[in-house]
Amino acid sequence: MGQKTTLIVFLFLSLIIKAQHRYITNKGHDSLEKAIYVSHEMIEGRTAYFERQAEEKPLMFQKTRVLIGELNRLSNNVKSYIDTIQREVNTERVVYDLLEENFYKKILFTPQGKLTKRAKRLKIKIDSLYNFSLKVNVHRLSQLENFSKEHFKTDNEYYDFDENKLTFFEHLFYDKTNYGIMMSMYYLTLDVQTFQLLYYGTVMSY
Numbered sequence: 001m002g003q004k005t006t007l008i009v010f011l012f013l014s015l016i017i018k019a020q021h022r023y024i025t026n027k028g029h030d031s032l033e034k035a036i037y038v039s040h041e042m043i044e045g046r047t048a049y050f051e052r053q054a055e056e057k058p059l060m061f062q063k064t065r066v067l068i069g070e071l072n073r074l075s076n077n078v079k080s081y082i083d084t085i086q087r088e089v090n091t092e093r094v095v096y097d098l099l100e101e102n103f104y105k106k107i108l109f110t111p112q113g114k115l116t117k118r119a120k121r122l123k124i125k126i127d128s129l130y131n132f133s134l135k136v137n138v139h140r141l142s143q144l145e146n147f148s149k150e151h152f153k154t155d156n157e158y159y160d161f162d163e164n165k166l167t168f169f170e171h172l173f174y175d176k177t178n179y180g181i182m183m184s185m186y187y188l189t190l191d192v193q194t195f196q197l198l199y200y201g202t203v204m205s206y
Contacts, residue, residue, distance in 0.1 A: 028183060029091065029095065029182065029183060029186060032183070032186040032187070032190060033186070035190055036186065036189055036190055036193065039190065039193040039194065039196075039197060040193060042197060043072070043193060043196050043197065043200070046197070046200040046204075047068065047072060050064060050065055050068055050200075050203075051065065053065075064203055067136050068199075068200075068203070070132060070136075071132060071133075071136055071196060071199060072196065074125070074128050074129045074132050075129060075192045075193070075195070075196050077125045077128070077129075078122070078125045078126060078129055078188070078189075078192050079189050079192055079193075081121065081122055081125055082122070082185050082188060082189050085107060085118065085122075085185065086182070086185060088107070089103070089104055089107070089178070089182065091182065094178045094179055094182045095179070097178075097179075099178045101177075101178075102176070102178075103178055104176075104177075104178040104181040104182065105173075105176045105177075105178075105181060107119075108122075108169065108173060108181065109169075109173075109176070115169060119169060123154055123168075123169070126152050126154055127152075127154055129148075129152055129192065129195075130148055130152035130153055130154070133148035133152060133195065134148070136199060137199075139202070141202055143198060143202075144195070144198055144199060144202065147194070147195055147198060148195060151188075151191040151195070152191075152195075153168075154167075154168040154169075155168070156168060158170070158171035160174070172184050172187075172188065
């Protein structure tokens with residue numbers, strides 16, 4: 001039942017993400033914020049469940065508890081860093097177009113298009129999460145492997161519509177307007193949470 005619930009939520013969140021790519025006005029962030037909140041609550045509930053299971057049946061669940069703890073720690077590192085940047089930019093200033101042009105872009109990219117120190121720190125945190133996603137996927141489940149590779153593998157090759165090669169960050173932040181980067185940050189947060197829920201779903205099915 002837990003796996004089915006998690007997969008349903010995953011599909012629901014995926015539909016939201018696809019829908020937001022078609023937004024016309026600056027309202028896409030509302031749905032994303034709600035989806036992030038809902039998935040956060042689910043993660044909290046699943047974590048509490050495994051904490052109880054580890055206390056009641058330590059031989060069965062202690063190892064799982066340790067893996068979940070590390071996954072949550074690395075996931076929270078990414079999300080907290082994103083939150084820090086988002087607070088600096090201030091969502092309302094972005095939504096109401098109160099930031100100077102390229103304000104957000106300058107946080108992540110140098111004038112030469114390279115990554116800033118803060119972007120490099122974010123990359124390190126994403127890399128750590130990706131590397132652990134390989135370790136935590138002990139049964140080599142394709143849904144976990146494919147998701148983490150698509151969303152967190154920063155040395156993947158990406159291409160634009162004209163077949164020009166893009167880096168992970170160029171692909172993730174293809175729309176470099178203030179609003180575009182803010183939305184991409186929300187997508188990244190939701191991707192991290194979706195992976196956590198996917199992992200919980202696989203563990204609860206054993």
